[in-house]
Amino acid sequence: MSHQPCNQGRAEAVCRNEATALIPHNLEEWQSIRDSYLELMQSFLTGVICRDLPLIPSGSETFDLELRENGLDWPSQAFTMIGVKRLNNLRILTESIIEDKVPGDLIETGVWRGGACILMRAVLYAHNITDRTVWVADSFAGLPPANAEQYPEDAGSEFHKYEELAVSLEEVKENFRFFDLLDEQTKFLKGWFKDTLPTANIGKLALLRLDGDMYESTMDALNALYPKLSPNGYIIIDDYHVVPECKAAVSDYCRTRGIEPKIVEIDGVGVYWRKPLEGKKKSEHSVRFQVEEPSNESILHLYKSMVQLSQNAIIRLNQAIAERDCRVVEPNQHQVKNDRRVSELKQLLAERDRQIEVLNQTVAEQEDEVMRLNQALAEKNIYIAEILSSTSWRISYPVRFLKNILRRVKCI
């Protein structure tokens, strides 16, 4: 027992030495490690890594890479529904604000299972950024019913009926924990946007991602947060081309404030633009920030995270395989039951056929018997007729004798 700490210490030292040997020798190597971590993370968050099945109401029953790439299905297990292209865009823009030193935090309004926010936090982590917060804003109970009086564009909205869109705060936190990214650099704003966003303790924002689907949700977020977006910061509108109410809110907001955004397309669904720099500030921002060499400690930390992520990936893959097996086994069980029933019915039919054969045989035998009896009767009739018509004394005498007896019996 007393040797254990020593052994443990030695084991840790060995690990440290092995890990130290892996430390990249130049910036390129370091960047490639960071890219691997973030790529693995993205694949995980979208569910591509384990070909995560879609939720049944979203259409296809099997994993469809094209749908998932364009964020057009709802994953059953994965952490975001925005798809591969919009998630990658989020990473690029997050890295861009880091590289360009655009001041401020990052926020998503409308997070569902939290996958997009987890990616933002992972990018900060991978770049060793410790002075920015990721804000995670949601009701954590789905979308609100339409407030058609104030926002007629939302009249008839059915989004609040989708139970699949209501993911609890605890579940979202658990998802951050799963990636070892739940810490004080992530802050949660629980409640309707109209209540939480105007009073949230948010200073400047460098990146604002809107994914609340409705006119009201988009407008509430724009009103409260766009003024806080730093010049050169990014605003992303997830549903711009698929939810007309969302596009209408963006157009109304920009028109009433004289904003003429230079909209950039992402994947045919989402768009973004960069808030223009004001006047002389442009020159300040023209110098791009030099990437700093990370410390050995942060590299080791990133290694540890990658190992953890890979282990989690294996667990998830196994879960996905088990789930798929279940889906295969279920129909198989039905098939087995059906096969058993069919063979029972076949047995019954064979039995019935056998009984019919026996009955047919009995009928045939009885018909033979009837035929034989008819023949015997016919023969007997002929014999009686012969007797009655005979002229021979030997036959006619007893017949006459019998007839007389019968007549007498009748007279009595």
Ligand SMILES: C[S@@+](CC[C@H](N)C(=O)[O-])C[C@H]1O[C@@H](n2cnc3c(N)ncnc32)[C@H](O)[C@@H]1O
């Ligand atoms: C389409 S989902 C977001 C998808 C998410 N961005 C992702 O990465 O998968 C919409 C989310 O917006 C939230 N939401 C919409 N309108 C809201 C509002 N007015 N207040 C609070 N939450 C809202 C819903 O609860 C839901 O989680």
